[in-house]
Amino acid sequence: MITLEGVSKYFGSVGVGQAAVQEIDLHIEAGGIHGIVGSSGAGKSTLLRMINMLERPDAGRVIVAGQELTALSERKLREVRQGIGMIFQQFNLVHNRNVSGNVAAPLELAGMKGIERKLRVHECLEQVGLQDRLHAYPAQLSGGQRQRVAIARAIANRPQVLLCDEPTSALDPATTAGILQLLKQINEELGVTIVIVTHEMDVVKSICHTVSVMEHGRITESYSRAQHGFAPAPDYTLSYREQLLGQSESTKQGGEPT
Numbered sequence: 001m002i003t004l005e006g007v008s009k010y011f012g013s014v015g016v017g018q019a020a021v022q023e024i025d026l027h028i029e030a031g032g033i034h035g036i037v038g039s040s041g042a043g044k045s046t047l048l049r050m051i052n053m054l055e056r057p058d059a060g061r062v063i064v065a066g067q068e069l070t071a072l073s074e075r076k077l078r079e080v081r082q083g084i085g086m087i088f089q090q091f092n093l094v095h096n097r098n099v100s101g102n103v104a105a106p107l108e109l110a111g112m113k114g115i116e117r118k119l120r121v122h123e124c125l126e127q128v129g130l131q132d133r134l135h136a137y138p139a140q141l142s143g144g145q146r147q148r149v150a151i152a153r154a155i156a157n158r159p160q161v162l163l164c165d166e167p168t169s170a171l172d173p174a175t176t177a178g179i180l181q182l183l184k185q186i187n188e189e190l191g192v193t194i195v196i197v198t199h200e201m202d203v204v205k206s207i208c209h210t211v212s213v214m215e216h217g218r219i220t221e222s223y224s225r226a227q228h229g230f231a232p233a234p235d236y237t238l239s240y241r242e243q244l245l246g247q248s249e250s251t252k253q254g255g256e257p258t
């Protein structure tokens with residue numbers, strides 16, 4: 001579903017400026033939930049934003065649902081981006097539009113009109129459990145509700161892929177659990193492939209099928225729930241490997257991550 005081949009991004013001049021992401025190869029299966037973890041500045045958000053070309057790579061190819069995005073014109077890209085939803089840490093809602101107006105925005109851009117658009121807005125808000133808050137403004141909602149509106153907006157055009165940039169970092173643990181449950185439901189019920197950038201290991205452990213660890217712009221380790229199992233209770237004093245596999249398992253296995 002998502003393939004990155006030799007993808008690099010420099011800020012400043014290529015070869016002179018700082019490499020935010022360097023020669024990354026990554027494949028994410030259709031229907032998967034993939035986590036990207038790593039310390040601050042490792043290049044996680046830049047990598048995520050290259051999947052929908054919000055950041056254009058300086059080198060390499062990005063292929064989503066069989067289309068090479070790196071080969072498309074800006075006009076064609078705008079069209080293809082409708083099939084890739086995105087949510088952010090700070091929700092990025094439009095403050096002077098109510099809930100209904102926010103969810104309707106991408107449908108307006110896609111040319112959907114009238115009753116069809118109204119019904120679709122309602123359907124999306126039902127999916128996130130906010131069908132009774134149609135007329136509320138973002139300032140009248142809690143953080144969790146704002147993220148639910150952002151999710152409803154992100155799925156409005158029935159995307160195949162949903163990109164999530166630290167979607168729960170601004171939320172308390174109970175609200176986080178609700179949002180993660182909703183993302184899992186969207187993955188399972190709608191078949192949407194999800195990529196989540198996070199610094200919270202709990203997020204990976206609760207919903208991700210696979211995970212990449214990034215360091216200095218590169219993917220240094222990759223794990224899958226099916227192959228490695230993910231240990232419970234994270235301990236933030238441990239390495240990513242130890243947190244994912246469990247401290248003793250990690251020491252015992254000692255082999256190369258896949």
Ligand SMILES: Nc1ncnc2c1ncn2[C@@H]1O[C@H](COP(=O)(O)OP(=O)(O)OP(=O)(O)O)[C@@H](O)[C@H]1O
Pocket residue numbers: 011012018019020038039040041042043044045046047199
């Ligand atoms: N628009 C930009 N202009 C210049 N440098 C940038 C830009 N965006 C990111 N960078 C740099 O690229 C590197 C990777 O940043 P990025 O935000 O992708 O990391 P991250 O792993 O998501 O970090 P965090 O967890 O702190 O958000 C950092 O050194 C950052 O300063």
